[in-house]
Amino acid sequence: MKIYTKTGDKGKTSLIGGTRVAKNDVRLEAYGTVDELNSYVGLLRSYIREEDLKEILIDIQNQLFKIGSYLAVDISVSKMRSDFKLDEVRIELLEKEMDKLEGSLAPLKGFILPGGHQATGVCHVARTVCRRAERRVIDIRDVYEIDSWVVRYLNRLSDFLFVLSRHLTNYFGADEIQWDSKL
Numbered sequence: 001m002k003i004y005t006k007t008g009d010k011g012k013t014s015l016i017g018g019t020r021v022a023k024n025d026v027r028l029e030a031y032g033t034v035d036e037l038n039s040y041v042g043l044l045r046s047y048i049r050e051e052d053l054k055e056i057l058i059d060i061q062n063q064l065f066k067i068g069s070y071l072a073v074d075i076s077v078s079k080m081r082s083d084f085k086l087d088e089v090r091i092e093l094l095e096k097e098m099d100k101l102e103g104s105l106a107p108l109k110g111f112i113l114p115g116g117h118q119a120t121g122v123c124h125v126a127r128t129v130c131r132r133a134e135r136r137v138i139d140i141r142d143v144y145e146i147d148s149w150v151v152r153y154l155n156r157l158s159d160f161l162f163v164l165s166r167h168l169t170n171y172f173g174a175d176e177i178q179w180d181s182k183l
Contacts, residue, residue: 016069017078027144030136031071034154037133038064040126047119050171053164056097060157063090067150071137075145086149094156101167109178112166116174120165127161130154 070084114124134154
């Protein structure tokens with residue numbers, strides 16, 4: 001099977017279920033942003049040395065594929081969306097991991113400037129793309145039925161990525177620089 005089909009050459013693509021839509025359809029913008037986020041999480045994983053964190057990031061990537069697939073289903077012609085439902089346990093896992101990571105960090109005293117180490121920078125990029133993915137899902141939920149777990153998972157994931165960025169700053173011995181509002 002070839003990777004190229006030539007069916008998208010006129011600016012249209014198919015949702016799961018076969019419905020053809022423009023490539024700039026809001027649903028594609030939502031799941032395309034989730035796909036972009038997944039790529040950044042993969043890049044972030046390449047910096048991680050701790051095996052348990054690598055495993056968590058792989059799980060996150062799998063969940064993001066599930067969310068992208070969920071968003072790509074045209075529910076007017078397919079019942080497959082239920083195949084992609086995310087288990088509530090995945091949201092709880094992010095919360096538990098955040099609690100564990102935060103236990104070894106200094107208390108947060110203000111806004112932090114992104115950066116300090118390459119891994120931390122990639123983590124912050126992933127966090128901001130995650131926030132954008134969350135906004136794109138919220139954009140479409142007024143028109144298309146979206147279960148609340150999608151927004152909750154993305155929201156919690158962006159929080160997790162922030163805490164992970166702080167952990168990585170500490171792990172790599174980089175400086176955590178707070179925003180100076182007077183500059």
